[in-house]
Amino acid sequence: MSAITYELLHVDKNSGARRGVVHTPHGDIQTPVFMPVGTQATVKAMTPEELKEEVKAEIILGNTYHLFLRPGHDLIKEAGGLHKFMNWDRPILTDSGGFQVFSLGQAGLRKITEEGAEFRSYLDGSKHYITPESSIEIQQALGSDIMMCFDECCPYPSTYEYTKASMERTTRWAERCKNAWTKENQGLFGIIQGGFFKDLRDISLKDLEAMDFPGYAIGGISVGEPKEEFLDILNYTGPKMPENKPRYLMGVGSPDYLIEAALAGIDMCDCVLPTRLARHGTAFSANGKIVIKNKKYERDFSPLDSECDCYTCKNYTKAYIRHLINMNEILGMRLLSIHNLRFLTKLMERVRIEIEHDNLKNFRDEFYKKYGYTK
RNA sequence: GGGUAGGUGGUCGAGUGGUUAAUGGCACCAGACUGUAAAUCUGGCGACGAGAGUCUACGUUGGUUCGAAUCCAACCCUGCCCA
Numbered sequence: 001m002s003a004i005t006y007e008l009l010h011v012d013k014n015s016g017a018r019r020g021v022v023h024t025p026h027g028d029i030q031t032p033v034f035m036p037v038g039t040q041a042t043v044k045a046m047t048p049e050e051l052k053e054e055v056k057a058e059i060i061l062g063n064t065y066h067l068f069l070r071p072g073h074d075l076i077k078e079a080g081g082l083h084k085f086m087n088w089d090r091p092i093l094t095d096s097g098g099f100q101v102f103s104l105g106q107a108g109l110r111k112i113t114e115e116g117a118e119f120r121s122y123l124d125g126s127k128h129y130i131t132p133e134s135s136i137e138i139q140q141a142l143g144s145d146i147m148m149c150f151d152e153c154c155p156y157p158s159t160y161e162y163t164k165a166s167m168e169r170t171t172r173w174a175e176r177c178k179n180a181w182t183k184e185n186q187g188l189f190g191i192i193q194g195g196f197f198k199d200l201r202d203i204s205l206k207d208l209e210a211m212d213f214p215g216y217a218i219g220g221i222s223v224g225e226p227k228e229e230f231l232d233i234l235n236y237t238g239p240k241m242p243e244n245k246p247r248y249l250m251g252v253g254s255p256d257y258l259i260e261a262a263l264a265g266i267d268m269c270d271c272v273l274p275t276r277l278a279r280h281g282t283a284f285s286a287n288g289k290i291v292i293k294n295k296k297y298e299r300d301f302s303p304l305d306s307e308c309d310c311y312t313c314k315n316y317t318k319a320y321i322r323h324l325i326n327m328n329e330i331l332g333m334r335l336l337s338i339h340n341l342r343f344l345t346k347l348m349e350r351v352r353i354e355i356e357h358d359n360l361k362n363f364r365d366e367f368y369k370k371y372g373y374t375k
Numbered sequence: 376g377g378g379u380a381g382g383u384g385g386u387c388g389a390g391u392g393g394u395u396a397a398u399g400g401c402a403c404c405a406g407a408c409u410g411u412a413a414a415u416c417u418g419g420c421g422a423c424g425a426g427a428g429u430c431u432a433c434g435u436u437g438g439u440u441c442g443a444a445u446c447c448a449a450c451c452c453u454g455c456c457c458a
Contacts, residue, residue: 035410037410037411039410039411040411044411044413044414045414061410063410063411066411066412093410095410096410098410099410099411100410100411100412102410103410103411103412104412107412109412121412122412123412148410151410153410191410217410219410220410222409222410223409224409248410249410250410251409251410252409252410253409254409257409269409269410270409270410271409271410272408272409272410272411272413273408273409274409275411276408276409276411276413276414276415277408277409278414279413279414279415280407280408280413280414280415280416281414282407282408291405291406293404293405294404294405295403295404295405325414328414330414332414333414
């Protein structure tokens, strides 16, 4: 019996959208789901209680690379695992460090070899090597419910040759990750790469499927490309992924992308966007983004979103939050973080209902119209 | 009253004869952010003008000079020290 299993409840008759449940050792996840990111064993500015009671988050992420550097996976293991260390008893998914191969590579802080990736720490310049085997070792020490294969997320744009070589290496790394995986109470997901080339996506998917992972992710999109290209790969790859396993789209978190992901049959998405935007002073709302610093909100004594049920919207006005953000007060970032995260979890609750009613496409169109997206 | 330091754009503060509408910081006004090197980054910020450009600016007045925020004189104001 695998640690991670997927139960399909309903498929939207008018799209490929799936309503389901992911079963994990720390409980069930209703899907499609949005997963807040808590890189350094904390969803920035949020307590676990707020994540449960206000945000209603079902699962959060942690990061292999960051926790390996500080405080160290051995320390977290000693603490009793990541769940206990950070006081979060619901499911946790850990990213493998693969995204840092991308993001630190952009900054020239990383070298890739067949063996793995050498990082120069952004903390103190020290050198660290992460291999598929060590990534799994770290993730097993952290004790996440869902581990991710160590992969390379290619920059956009990349050439066909580079993308192909990278994808093939990611596949070899996936095999090594699978071989290094020993803990039965943790699941391991394969990551489909191949950039913006459909034939490479097909090869990646086929090769990973042969390895029979308990779940699959699409990596390497939402890396700065135009929305059309994002949708092109998403809609091409999503529906081809195994039906009996969770489908995870990595790194997506704007409201429109989340709805599009669900329409493409995706079950899980994660993103730093809501929390980062919050700290930078921007809020989601049904009527579009709100840059709260803008002068027009100076005397706006209404909530961020009159339809929102979050703690922030029930108790605070735009004018007050604007004041807090302008004064660089921590509470401003906290209130916006609660709101942005709740906005997305509530959006996904709605998406699940619309799927059950075979109505997600219509909902998408209505949502776009109100939000101000042109599509 | 004597001595001394100083008065610069919203503010703090560089600049001490000519690429100076005047470095920076802050404030202010916008923009960006998508598996977190991110409570970060980018742009704007004298007035008028779409723009080329024009005008007005470094306490006040006057002077030296081809040219002054920068040099000189007087005056006004502020801080500190002494009486």
